Amino acid sequence: MLRDRMRRDLCDGIALSIETIMNEGPGPAPDPDGGLDRLACYPRLHGALKKLRAQWQGISRAFGSAVGEAAPAGTEGAVDFVRVVEGLRASARREIQSREALELEIRRLGDAALSQQAEIERLQARNAMAELMRQTLTEGCYELAIIGGDIDHPENELRWSDQFRNLIGYTREEFTDSWDDYQRIVNPEDYERLIQAIQDYVARADWSDAYTIEYRMRHKTRGDVWYRERGKGFVDAGGKLRYLIGAVRDISDEKRAACLHDEAISSVQEKHGRISQVIDVIKNISDQTNLLAINAAIEAARAGQAGRGFSVVAREIKTLAAESVDAARTIQKLLT
Incomplete structure (x- = not known):
């Protein structure tokens, strides 16, 4: 116990x-x-x-x-320990939530950046298309306001469209509404002919039809470029010429195509001449061969029995010469 x-x-x-x-x-x-x-x-x-x-x-x-x-x-220590642990857990949860929110914001900003990039690319494509359309437009306009029907009146007012300036590559500041700037860019060899065509049109007193003339102007970056101008006169109530309005078009591609066409025609004509020369040579050779075949046949006939084989050869040569002449004539007909 x-x-x-x-x-x-x-x-x-x-x-x-x-x-x-x-x-x-x-x-x-x-x-x-x-x-x-x-x-x-x-x-x-x-x-x-x-x-x-x-x-x-x-x-x-x-x-x-x-x-x-x-x-x-005492037991309060255990309770505080639990509180500390719960606080740490809450902090960890808040950290995770903050990280998730940050990742979500990053994704949102990334999507926004992609959307902005797509919008930038779309605007760039539109600008490129607009620039291409601007470059492909080949007509510019002008207007000459005429005082009292006098084409040489000092108060006549000349205006060029912005598209005309784009056509020649100059800005409004570089190319003003004046004859001096116009004369400065027109090729000197074509300027007198251009002015003469306009004066002849004005002098005929019948402006129902349009005038057309082709000439060169100096583009800002491309050098001399061919243009076609088509203008028409308009009268006032008194029947006097009041406006001369026209359009100018870039025809450099047409001129280039015409030049290539002329070169192709010249090349064909040159080859045609050479072929004709060859045909003449063939015809001459055929004629000579035909004469030789006739002479050979005569000599074979004189030789009698010994010349029978030679006579057959002469006859075939004559036939070949005739066929050559016929072929040469056929080729000559095709070329004419």
Whole structure:
């Protein structure tokens, strides 16, 4: 009975000591022995519990340093520990949510950038198309307001359209509404002919029909370019010439095509002449061969029986010469 009681007292002392150690905070213990004096009669057990107490206090101090505050003693320490863990979890969730929101914003900005890039490319394509259309337009207009039907009146007003300026590659500042700028870009070899054509049209006093003339102007970057001008006069209430309005068109492609056509015709004519010369040579050779065949036939007839084989050869040569002449005549007919 006494032994059992001692065992129970020992177990109770150990349990009390462990509870005391677990309930202590990281700070200095109010009781240096911390309730371990009941087990002083068991030196090994007493020393082990004191070592456990010291280790527990070290863990508590380390935890309190990690969370930035000392954990209070008792069950409140466990509650604060749970709160700290929950706070860390909440911070982690907020971090994840912030990262997801950031990734979503990055994707949104990426989509917006792609959309803006697509819009930029679409506008660039439209600008390129507009530039191409501007370049393919080959007509520009002009208007000459005539005072009193006098084409040489100093107060006559000349206006060029912007499309005309685009046609010759100049800006409004570089090419003004003046005859001087116009004369400056018209080829000198064509200017007198151009002015003469306009004066003849004005002088005939019948402006129901249009005049047409082709001449060269100096493009800003392309050099001399061929243009076709078509103009028509309009009268006022008194029957006098009031306006001379015309359109100018770039015909450089037409001139280039006409030049290529002329070159092709010249080449064909040159080859035709050479072929005709060859045909004449063939005809001459055929005529000579035909004469030789006739002479050979005569000589074969004189030779009698010995010349029969030679006579057959002469006859075939004559036939070949006739066929050559016929072929040459057929080729000559095809060329004419």
